[in-house]
Amino acid sequence: SQQGEEDPQALSIQEGENATMNCSYKTSINNLQWYRQNSGRGLVHLILIRSNEREKHSGRLRVTLDTSKKSSSLLITASRAADTASYFCATDASNDYKLSFGAGTTVTVRA
């Protein structure tokens, strides 16, 4: 079973627009991470936010975490065609040595 659920499942935006996707999870976590996957290839780590952090930035990425609501959001600003990919949130709980992934959000950026 999957810990996280992403919303929306798919997103289509124009180049230059912002893309926002959300992740909800079920149990207490140590950290939450976001990954990107291009066309069925390996995943690329984007950002990690720890459970005691509320917001984190990395380049055009902004991640928020609300542990009271068990949810996180990923914002990609000024999107580019190269941002077309699937985005996954992943959580790890205390010392269980595994990441639990959500179902992912497929983002399409139109030129």
Next chain:
Amino acid sequence: KAGVTQTPRYLIKTRGQQVTLSCSPISGHRSVSWYQQTPGQGLQFLFEYFSETQRNKGNFPGRFSGRQFSNSRSEMNVSTLELGDSALYLCASSLWGGGLSYEQYFGPGTRLTVT
């Protein structure tokens, strides 16, 4: 520094056969995890190894097994293949062994097709 490598990249097997997939982590990484990705179930955790010890195993039948060698390279084996085992198998390595609170570096995956 070389990334995570997985071999083979593509594999076609017949039901009932067995298969062994290989993963070489980034140099210095001691934690290796395996995941199965399918359109229906998404990314599912298989197992994690650290210093040759399996620390956690996902909810998969005993046909799925793995091991890690002293050089941190890892293999996973699937015996008596079923059609439902067709998937992308991803390996990931990370630097530290204390939980998985660090970024995982993923390999390109092995695409297994069972006919």
